Amino acid sequence: MSTFDPKRTVVVATGNAHKLAEIRSILGASPALEQMDFVALGELGNFPDPEENGKTFFENALIKARAALDQTGMCMAVADDSGLVVDALDGAPGIFSARWAGEHGNDEANNNKLLAQMEDVPNNMRTARFHSSVAFVSRDEDGEEVLCGEGDCEGSIAHDKRGNNGFGYDPLFELADIPGKRMAELEPDEKNAISHRRRALDDLVAKLA
Numbered sequence: 001m002s003t004f005d006p007k008r009t010v011v012v013a014t015g016n017a018h019k020l021a022e023i024r025s026i027l028g029a030s031p032a033l034e035q036m037d038f039v040a041l042g043e044l045g046n047f048p049d050p051e052e053n054g055k056t057f058f059e060n061a062l063i064k065a066r067a068a069l070d071q072t073g074m075c076m077a078v079a080d081d082s083g084l085v086v087d088a089l090d091g092a093p094g095i096f097s098a099r100w101a102g103e104h105g106n107d108e109a110n111n112n113k114l115l116a117q118m119e120d121v122p123n124n125m126r127t128a129r130f131h132s133s134v135a136f137v138s139r140d141e142d143g144e145e146v147l148c149g150e151g152d153c154e155g156s157i158a159h160d161k162r163g164n165n166g167f168g169y170d171p172l173f174e175l176a177d178i179p180g181k182r183m184a185e186l187e188p189d190e191k192n193a194i195s196h197r198r199r200a201l202d203d204l205v206a207k208l209a
Contacts, residue, residue, distance in 0.1 A: 006074045010036045013068040013079035026201040032208040047071045057081040057133035058148055065137040075139050082132035084169045088121045118157050126156045132200040147207050151199025
């Protein structure tokens with residue numbers, strides 16, 4: 001399948017090159033993993049996506065990480081699951097963020113549906129956050145170990161879309177950390193510095209240490 005050493009390889013269960021680079025940069029700097037190679041799942045073979053039938057972000061991240069190990073025979077894998085949590089919608093779209101309007105990954109339809117649902121919600125009740133859960137799974141002859149990192153990026157839902165960077169709900173997400181700025185208006189490095197995934201990875205690094 002590959003020439004990667006199973007004991008020195010961390011499989012990153014993603015097809016997103018930017019996400020791979022971010023995970024490699026942050027986790028690879030931790031003393032626990034600095035000697036490891038971080039490899040995207042697709043570099044090890046063409047595998048079907050597992051059914052993400054968990055009820056939480058972490059459950060879905062864990063499903064993806066475990067599937068990556070089952071599929072590749074490696075010893076370590078990391079996966080994340082993330083989405084938008086809107087207080088006025090009782091936490092929706094949540095784990096269904098990517099397919100909120102019915103078609104997976106249709107950002108325009110998802111944003112338009114969210115705008116319609118929030119049309120009559122006053123400004124002081126439009127609070128929301130991006131949430132990320134990261135699952136790190138390692139296996140050896142003694143069994144399996146699971147670690148979790150969690151992170152949030154606080155903000156609110158705007159009344160219109162603005163900005164051309166990012167993806168998903170970024171054009172609607174007004175940042176609490178940078179008032180008046182949308183997530184979609186940030187350059188990649190700016191976004192990565194405050195993102196929910198960055199915070200989840202930092203949380204995981206603390207646990208790895």
